[in-house]
Amino acid sequence: MKVLIGGALGRMGRELTASALAAGDEVVCGIDIAWDGSAQAIPMVREASALQAQADVLVDFSHASALPGLLRYAQANGLPLVLCATGYAQAETDAVAAAAQSLPILRSANMSLGINVLEQLAAMAARVLGDGYDIEIVEKHHRQKLDSPSGTALMLYDAVARARGGALKPVFGREGRAAKRGDQEIGIHAVRGGTVTGEHEVGFYGKSEELLLIHRAESRALLAEGALRAARFIVNQPAGLYTMRDVVARMLEA
Numbered sequence: 001m002k003v004l005i006g007g008a009l010g011r012m013g014r015e016l017t018a019s020a021l022a023a024g025d026e027v028v029c030g031i032d033i034a035w036d037g038s039a040q041a042i043p044m045v046r047e048a049s050a051l052q053a054q055a056d057v058l059v060d061f062s063h064a065s066a067l068p069g070l071l072r073y074a075q076a077n078g079l080p081l082v083l084c085a086t087g088y089a090q091a092e093t094d095a096v097a098a099a100a101q102s103l104p105i106l107r108s109a110n111m112s113l114g115i116n117v118l119e120q121l122a123a124m125a126a127r128v129l130g131d132g133y134d135i136e137i138v139e140k141h142h143r144q145k146l147d148s149p150s151g152t153a154l155m156l157y158d159a160v161a162r163a164r165g166g167a168l169k170p171v172f173g174r175e176g177r178a179a180k181r182g183d184q185e186i187g188i189h190a191v192r193g194g195t196v197t198g199e200h201e202v203g204f205y206g207k208s209e210e211l212l213l214i215h216r217a218e219s220r221a222l223l224a225e226g227a228l229r230a231a232r233f234i235v236n237q238p239a240g241l242y243t244m245r246d247v248v249a250r251m252l253e254a
Helices: 011-022 065-078 092-098 113-132 149-162 221-234 244-253
Strands: 003-004 024-032 057-060 081-083 106-107 134-143 169-172 186-194 198-205 210-219 241-242
Touching: 003 011, 011 024, 011 221, 057 065, 057 186, 057 221, 065 081, 065 092, 092 106, 106 221, 106 244, 113 149, 113 198, 113 210, 113 221, 113 244, 134 149, 149 169, 149 186, 149 198, 221 244
Parallel strands: 003 024, 003 057, 057 081, 081 106, 106 241, 134 186, 169 186
Antiparallel strands: 134 198, 198 210
């Protein structure tokens, strides 16, 4: 598989490059606005508009600001996309949906297979346990992470809110002595510190019991491996918008 990597000089871009090369894939070029012309392990350009290499798929771990250029390039070349960046605004989400009418695009806030299994387990628990259980989501990441709460925490919120009929509203942290918890809310809390790779917890709190579903990422390599699995999935799909749920569903069929 021939791969283009967006955000190739970032933490995840470097992990993805290493994982792809180890798997026998060809990284034909990396894209990163931070590239200063210095020699790298793979060919580099600063922007998608400068690309000349032919590839099977583009996997992006960069930043939401790079999205317009990536979409223009992908549409001009009929190139499948795996979008792993977080922090998209509504306009960017809408642009992805529009592009997916003519391209296969897989977008996920977290490429870990374990996280995507957690999402399904959390949705199942929310349906089965019902209104008698309060739901709280806690996420922890390293001190350098820019967005808060994490895209994965929001993905988990969406899953459990849908499972409970969509009536629950997110509450981001709590402050004040009079901030009594409401019945129709899901608390979402962010912790930032040190070098934590990533931890997500979905807690269900009933009258006499607690159920905690926890995922801990011990290495960014697992995210790179998930992104490659997503890339191998998306290159064989028709135009449309996909998520890692589709990848997991395909694995269950095998």
